[in-house]
Amino acid sequence: MCLLALIGGMATGTTALYGTGLDFSSVFPRLSRVQATLLVGALSIGFVFAGRFGLDLVRSISAFATVIITCTTPWMVVMMLGYWTRRGWYDPEALQVFNRRQRGGRYWFAHGWNWRGVTAWWVSALTGVLFTNLPGQFVGPLGGLANGVDIGLPVSLVAAAVLFLTLLRLFPEPRAVYGPEGARLARTADVPVPPVTGPGDEGALSDPSATLPA
Template identity: 25%
Template sequence: MLYAFQLHEAGLVTPEAIRAADAAGTLPAPLPGPLAYAACGVAGAVCVIVAGWTTANPTLYRAGLAFQAIVPRVSRFKVTLATGMVTTLAALFPAVVMKLLDFVALYGMILMPMGAVIFVDFWLARRLGFEPNYAERTGGRTNWAAGAAWLVTLGVCTWLVLRGSVQIYFVSLPGWFVAAGLYIGLSRLLPGRPAVAPVAEA
């Protein structure tokens, strides 16, 4: 209902206008702050701020640790402070904030195949009869099965999203299973990859 008021304020009062705005990519996204304020007043706005704050703190700390790995000579406090200042500055621009969901979805789609590879390598490799941690155990620099599974899965998912078959928010779950299956198949077929006797579950 509150989103309907937001659409009304934008001049989108008929189904045709809403569909046209959606097709043109100009349909306004729901704004959590104004919606919560309209529904619950000041208490709603405070809830949105507190919810964002409690989510941002661990995320900011994790980002600080990641940046410290890049610049290990700088203290964790300074790196985290700099990260917080940059993200706070970015949050002042609605054009950046309103694209955050799309960015996170893209980020998730790019990383999703590697999550499947790590899961298979850690939990299933020995049960399925191939050696885990292939590059590390053989002294090599590249696990070609992992790289191929990542590239093929990412290519298929990108193609599906670009042609409009699946929204980017929903492509990661089926893509995960595709990446896992590809990695298992390629690992078993990879020339020179050490095979091990399948380990039965206890």
């Protein structure tokens, strides 16, 4: 039984580590998948040892999981609203710019960052953490405003939705990021698509005038 549990744990851990390394290399394109996976693995081992020998492991994991959920769920809201405002339309080729170590394209935004989504995410995540209330584990500065009830997650969800949609209205995204049917509940700006440069930049995506497929 111990061997079975060990093999099962290794299989689950390997899958989780690979997925995390893959995502990490997408966020930080300068790192290869191998480098990102090794870095994430080393950090994970460090956290495990720190939790085992330096902290109350069970309590720390519980608090950490709650904070992680509070911080990551707003990003899911931003992604779903982005999908909804785009009417489900994305350019698959343009999405590969980061993986190909290139620059430019319809999703390049500001130096590769969509600051509207990033701003909505970190502001709402920080707001949610401020309202988190885990007695004996972690209580945010505003965690006591709801009479001891942990409202960090719902606050972060609402904040992400309101802030992201507001930013889309105040600071329109380029028309090229939306499909032929246009945006839903969001304004757009007619700006040129920056050319794709970098390895293998030959093709339609390198044409600044390429805004939408016919």
